[in-house]
Amino acid sequence: MNDKLICIYTGTEVTVNLLKGILEEAGIGVFVQDDFRSGIAAGFFGGSPSAVDLFIEGADLEKAKPIVREFKQRNE
Numbered sequence: 001m002n003d004k005l006i007c008i009y010t011g012t013e014v015t016v017n018l019l020k021g022i023l024e025e026a027g028i029g030v031f032v033q034d035d036f037r038s039g040i041a042a043g044f045f046g047g048s049p050s051a052v053d054l055f056i057e058g059a060d061l062e063k064a065k066p067i068v069r070e071f072k073q074r075n076e
Helices: 013-025 035-042 058-075
Strands: 005-011 030-033 052-057
Touching: 005 013, 005 058, 013 030, 013 052, 013 058, 052 058
Parallel strands: none
Antiparallel strands: 005 052, 030 052
16 A cells, blocks of 8 residues: 655645545545644744645545546636
8 A cells, every 4th residue: 555645736725625625525534734834833934825735645646636636627
């Protein structure tokens, strides 16, 4: 099983959270990385508020591809 994390989408916090919910409903585990918010919490600036990354496990890639494709067509 491939448990490597793969960045499947990058966008604003709002769009990432929308897609996160859709993927979770489909039974796909996700990890959100927001360097901008993390930097502020740590007392320094890093990243961009419009560049939040959404990761999934490699084993879920084929299941997630059509979901992400449809999401992008509707939202971009």
